[in-house]
Amino acid sequence: MHRFFIDQSTEIGKKVFISGNDYNHLKNSLRLDLGDRVILSDGNGFDLEAEIITYQTESAELKILTKEKSKVEPKIKVWLAQGLPKKSKMDLIVEKATEIGFSGLIPLESKRTIVKYNQKKKAKKRSRWQRVAEAAAKQSGRAVIPKIKNFCNSNNIKSFKEKFDYVLVLWEDEKKTTIKSFFKENEIAAEAKILLIIGPEGGFSEAEVNRFEQKLEAEIITLGPRILRTETAGIVALTAILSEKGELGDEND
The missing domain is CATH 2.40.240.20 (Hypothetical PUA domain-like; domain 1)
Structure with a gap:
């Protein structure tokens, strides 16, 4: 229907x-x-x-x-704080993340962000991405439309700590901690709230990563030896997290 x-x-x-x-x-x-x-x-x-x-x-x-x-909504709530990508890549990120099962998006401005929007453009972009999320939610049978929040700067991130149980930062220079090892080392509740922070095309600076660690107590995560595009990284991490919690059709351990 x-x-x-x-x-x-x-x-x-x-x-x-x-x-x-x-x-x-x-x-x-x-x-x-x-x-x-x-x-x-x-x-x-x-x-x-x-x-x-x-x-x-x-x-x-x-x-x-x-x-x-609804039986289709994941119990675990995963948000993306996505570094602003070029062109229409954010449309793709929102569409696919909605289909997979994320809870919402925080558009993230950072040191190496290439695209710059004024306030009027930000409002238009946010409205557009919300429409993309709604269309993808209808297509994929979601019971909830993911929320598109206001733009945020990586220098102003303190509020994240209060809203999420865990903050994970994807960084290409991390070599040890993976999503699988993170879940093995932590007892993640079924209804936990997790924020995934993904950098723009140029990635995060070391200073930004250190700030995430210090101010958010973030866990720095690697997705493996290959460097993924910004529009791919969040989708892969989201899928891995939902898989770890048995939210993609497989049974929980």
């Missing part, structure tokens, strides 16, 4: 309305008839099966038939 997101939580038997672009997609693109059913996600991890009751001038009225907790 087709999936739509609503910005409210509701119960079985209640009615909801879909308007705007989703209404146009429902009625004119998909050409769904009265009595057809869709899945609505309320943004809180619940899937609601709903039946189309009526089409009005600018909205569709639906009745909630069933409500259940």
Whole structure:
């Protein structure tokens, strides 16, 4: 069934309305008839099966038939603090990370960031990436749309420490600690909150990495002997973490 997101939580038997672009997609693109059913996600991890009751001038009225907790959302919450890449690479990162199961993105400005955005451009980019996340969430059957947060600078990162249980920094000069060894050495709770910090095309300076260690108590991680592109590194690390926690279809150890 087709999936739509609503910005409210509701119960079985209640009615909801879909308007705007989703209404146009429902009625004119998909050409769904009265009595057809869709899945609505309320943004809180619940899937609601709903039946189309009526089409009005600018909205569709639906009745909630069933409500259940989604089984597709990972218990572990992984965020990416992604160094700003060039061109449209962030679109790809957001799209694929959403499909795999990340919780959200913090666009990160750092010393070696090549692209520079003014405040107006930042707002446009953030809005665009949020739309990419929503589209990817619909396509992949997610019950929650990952959040795209405000831009952050690597010099102003203290707040990260309070929001996450663990902070992992991917750095090409690290030779020892891998994601697998990190999980072996730490008892990571099933619902832990992890922040992955990924550098831009030029990587992080040693001073930045030291700052992450000192201010965030971050663990510096290697992804192996090969140097990955910035648009690849976060996706690989995210996949590895979800795999370690049995969130990709395999059983937990």
